[in-house]
Amino acid sequence: MKILVVCQYYYPEPFRISDICESLVQMGHDVTVLTGLPNYPEGKVLDGYRYGKKRNEVLNGVKVIRSFEIGRGSNKVKLFLNYLSFAVSGSFKALFLKGDYDVILVNQLSPVMMGIPAIVYKKKHKKKILLYCLDLWPESLAAGGIKENSFIYKIFKNISKWIYSSADSIAVTSGMFKDYFKNVLNVNKSGIYHIPQYAEEIFTESISVVDDGKYNFVFAGNIGDMQSVDTLVKAANELREHSNIKFHIVGDGSRLEECKDLAKKLKLNNIVFYGRRPLSEMPYFYGLADAMLVTLKNNKFISYTLPGKVQSYMAAGKPIIGAINGETNRLIKEAECGLCCSAEDYVELAEKILQFCNSNEKEAMAQNSNEFYSKNFSKQRFMSLLEEALTKLEG
Incomplete structure (x- = not known):
């Protein structure tokens, strides 16, 4: 398969998605990753990736396309700009990607908006999305101090519901996530798989x-x-x-x-x-x-x-x-x-x-x-x- 993976984080950031993509390549698949600029957890984009450097590279057989991203910084305003910048710039990049990928995999951590570029690609090229949910949204906001009756929470609840509903299938790391999708977000998909994480x-x-x-x-x-x-x-x-x-x-x-x-x-x-x-x-x-x-x-x-x-x-x-x-x-x-x-x-x-x-x-x-x-x-x-x-x- 030719697989387009969308995830805001990728090597050298310390996330398992890098190992997953390399393993898919070893299994014979053609893998391209649409990601951002490495800045987690330091908060600042790493020196080797500033000023347009390393926007396209091949890492252990995985083709990596990086879109513009503001560093997450150390405050909530900068973090919001970080989330927004990837969603916007990643979507712009997705518009110009070729339509020859067979399927899209979204490795969804926080923020859930990292799934938006995948939806843009899906709408243009009529491809299907598997969203692998590792962080529940908007509950990650609530855990971070955003009150459930606030305007911000309600907006992101609607955004989250739209993104999860736009996926053709959802995979979850915890069996309890299924209850949340069904009972809180009213996302009732037949294709919800329980795929717990592994360790390197x-x-x-x-x-x-x-x-x-x-x-x-x-x-x-x-x-x-x-x-x-x-x-x-x-x-x-x-x-x-x-x-x-x-x-x-x-x-x-x-x-x-x-x-x-x-x-x-x-x-x-x-x-x-x-x-x-x-x-x-x-x-x-x-x-x-x-x-x-x-x-x-x-x-x-x-x-x-x-x-x-x-x-x-x-x-x-x-x-x-x-x-x-x-x-x-x-x-x-x-x-x-x-x-x-x-x-x-x-x-x-x-x-x-x-x-x-x-x-x-x-x-x-x-x-x-x-x-x-x-x-x-x-x-x-x-x-x-x-x-x-x-x-x-x-x-």
């Missing part, structure tokens, strides 16, 4: 780290408003007297400095912030961890999300300690791969961490984690399901 192979690599006599707990991923990483900082404060427990926060995002300031204000010496690290270093941090940490905000619909880091944690065969509701809470309990409490409850999270330290089930949790991943989230299974869904829309 690097997360299965095992690196032995010298035992420092401590229980090490690692969070790895984006540190934004949705992730509620301040819950981890507050839990670390609850455990400050336990000198054998240490927290490691690996990642970057809009709330990193706020979390670092909170840790400094609380005078914590049991938590380390590493910032964004290259993917190649992740096996070290995973090897360091006795258990991995996952948190999300206390929001009903955001709790429908299954963060991609969960699959990475499981692929590495690590127990998971979570302060999270909904799908992830259910999964951790079903897999018997860790311990979980309610979202944002840092006191109970601290208790769960202590419970883990004193548990005799650590090795069993680790084994359950890896086995559950192999059965439900393998890359081979993901690519097979994705290819099948795209083939159904071909032509």
Whole structure:
């Protein structure tokens, strides 16, 4: 198949879509990606991509077309301009693309408007769209502080409904997303597939780290408003007297400095912030961890999300300690791969961490984690399901 992929983010930005596209090429498909200029999570467009540079390139067999985009910056105004700039410039680029693609794949994170260029291409060339939904809209706005009765929320609810309805099929990362489409947005499609994410192979690599006599707990991923990483900082404060427990926060995002300031204000010496690290270093941090940490905000619909880091944690065969509701809470309990409490409850999270330290089930949790991943989230299974869904829309 000749596949047009539309996603605002692509390599060198740290998203799984790059690996997906390269895997589709390895499977024999011709893949072109319409994307923006790399600026996530730093907020500024990377130097090598400014002033018209690298607008067209081939990366590991994937043809990449980049449209103009304003860096996401560090405030909501700049972020809105970032969202809008790709939707507009990407749509303009889509108008001039050739009509010989067989099918369109939208890898939809935030914002949902990144799907608009795909709709423009669909309308002009009568092609079909598979939208892979990783972030629910407009609920991502609500979780970010936009009130549901506000004018802005209502506008984006209508935009979101239009974009989701314009897709010919929808794939979701969490089974609970189906309920949201049906009951909240009234998007009742027969072709809604559950295709959970996988983890890159690097997360299965095992690196032995010298035992420092401590229980090490690692969070790895984006540190934004949705992730509620301040819950981890507050839990670390609850455990400050336990000198054998240490927290490691690996990642970057809009709330990193706020979390670092909170840790400094609380005078914590049991938590380390590493910032964004290259993917190649992740096996070290995973090897360091006795258990991995996952948190999300206390929001009903955001709790429908299954963060991609969960699959990475499981692929590495690590127990998971979570302060999270909904799908992830259910999964951790079903897999018997860790311990979980309610979202944002840092006191109970601290208790769960202590419970883990004193548990005799650590090795069993680790084994359950890896086995559950192999059965439900393998890359081979993901690519097979994705290819099948795209083939159904071909032509």
